Amino acid sequence: MSNKDSDSDAGEGRCQSCMSSTKDKFNGFLSFLWNPQEKTVLGRGGKSWGRILIFYMFYYAFLAALFAISITIVLGTLDPDVPRFQTRLQVPGISVQPKLNTKAERTSDIIFKQSDVNSYQKYVDTLTDFLGPYSKANQVDFTNCPLNGSVKMNQDYSKDTPPPVCKFDIDNLGPCKQAPYGYDKGQPCVLVKVNRIINWFPVGYTDISKAVGNGDSNAPPLKDVLMARNRPYDPKRMYISCYDATSGNKTNLNTAAGVSANTVYYPEDNGMPFTYYPYYGLNMQPDYRSPLVAVQFMNVKRNVEVRVRCKAYALNIVDSKRMSSGYFTFTLQVNE
Incomplete structure (x- = not known):
């Protein structure tokens, strides 16, 4: 026999051996799945499967009960009305409407052309939607609270005896209470509110000379703001001031550096009565309406980007950019 014939026979033998080995492995796998002789599935008989299923049933039931007990204990230590930790919410922030949802972010920048309705209609629609809950029809059952800053702190309110929800009279917003909110005249309105913090109560100044902003806000003194409006100071109100924050000659809003009567506030005392505070949380006051101050810019320099800054004045409000x-x-630009 030649070497070629010998090599061919050896190759055929190896091939047959390989096929036989693969077949044996496959049959072994099928026998592992179900062995009719021993009546086992995956190598286990009925009793073995029964014991392991009972074990895991009790094991996972124990874990579920342990989790449920842990959650119940934790929830039992929490107040449903007030978050336990409010370390980042000691001082309220300020928000301004209209605030638009863009593809990139929510922005309060206001840029429009006075002669083009389509350029400012989005701001008008946003303000209309925002003021919807403040309509008289949506405040029928609210309380007509006295606006003298009466304090209702530390009272024993509960869901059975909830705190009153004070009515906010939208008529106090003057021309900023209804569309088109001055945008058609190039005298746009914005609505300023102080963000809600549960149980936070503003503290008024006993000495108005201390009502100034720090280096972060660079705000004008409150006494100058009130003097420009010829309004007395009420220590039971939290005041709002909006001013030109652009460096250099700050005359783009007021035609004079600092503050001016060309920036008009509604209500006319440009203050938020302490009556509306504190806020007791969504569970206690689901219908709460934050007080508003409307600001109308009567003499904005045209075709110029103005950086407008609005500040709230209270002894326990600290200006902090961080x-x-x-x-x-925000940015305000009125184009011709």
């Missing part, structure tokens, strides 16, 4: 508290800055 914490986004005390003031809010």
Whole structure:
């Protein structure tokens, strides 16, 4: 026999051996899945499967019960009305409407052309939607609270005896209470509110000379703001001021550096009565309406980008850019 014949026979033998080995492995796998002789599935008989299923049933039931007990204990230590930790919410921030949802982010920048309705209609629609809950029809059962800053702190309110929800009279917003909110005249309105913090109560100044902003906000003194409006100071109100934050000659809003009567506030005392505070949380006051101050810019320099900053004045409000508290800055540009 030649070497070629010998090699061919050896190759055929190896091939047959390989096929036989694969067949044996496959049959072994099928026998592992179900062995009719021993009546086992995956190598286990009925009793073995029964014991392991009972074990895991009790094991996972124990874990579920342990989880449920742990959650119940934790929830039992929490107040449903007030978060346990409010370390980042000691000082309220300021928000300004209209605030638009864009593809990139929510923005309060206001840029429009006075002669083009389509350029400012989005701001008008946003303000209309925002003021919807403040309509008289949506405040029928609210309380007509006295606006003298009466304090209702530390009272024993509960769901059975909830705190009153004070009515906010939208008529106090003057021309900023209804569309088109001055945008058609190039005298746009914005609505300023202080963000809600549960159980936070503003503290008024006993000395108005201390009502100034710090270096972060660079706000004008409150006494100058009130003097420009010829309004007395009420220590039971939290005041709002909006001003030109652009460096250099700050005359783009007011035609004079600092503050001016060309920036008009509604209510006319530009203050938020302490009556509306504190806020007791969504569970206690689901219908709560934050007080508003409307600001109308009567003499904005045309075709110029103005950085407007609005600040809230209270003794316990600290201006902080890092914490986004005390003031809010946005861009205002009115084009011809």
